[in-house]
Amino acid sequence: EGVEGKDRAEEDRELGAGKLNRERVARLDSIGFVWEAKDTKTRPWEEYLEMLAEFKNEHGHADVPRKYMVGEVKFGEWCHMQRNAFRQSARSSVYAAYREGGERYTKLNAIGFK
DSSP, X not given: XXXXXXXXXXXXXXXHTTOOOHHHHHHHHHTTOOOSOOOTTSOOHHHHHXXXXXXHHHHSSOOOXXXXXXXXXXXXXXXXXXXXXXXXXXXXXXXXXXXXXXXXXXHHHHHTOO
């Protein structure tokens, strides 16, 4: 259950629809709300990061095309979402890990991801 009796899926829908205001986001952050859904069908973020490092080793760059697939994994789409998170990080605390100095920013930047 989330804040005020809302479940995780409802919180996610409101966040995705831009319905959560800054105060609500701050309240959720203060109680340790996890912003990434834990779905058994999705891979852990760190696993995608490893795929990015492998891509760079193989291709000499980390500029993954949006439609790039690794088997049945839409890896290029994941990369596109990371770029969007970078852009959103200046406007939303939800993406704080993607701000300069943030954990994900630092890890992606170390690989040369832009």
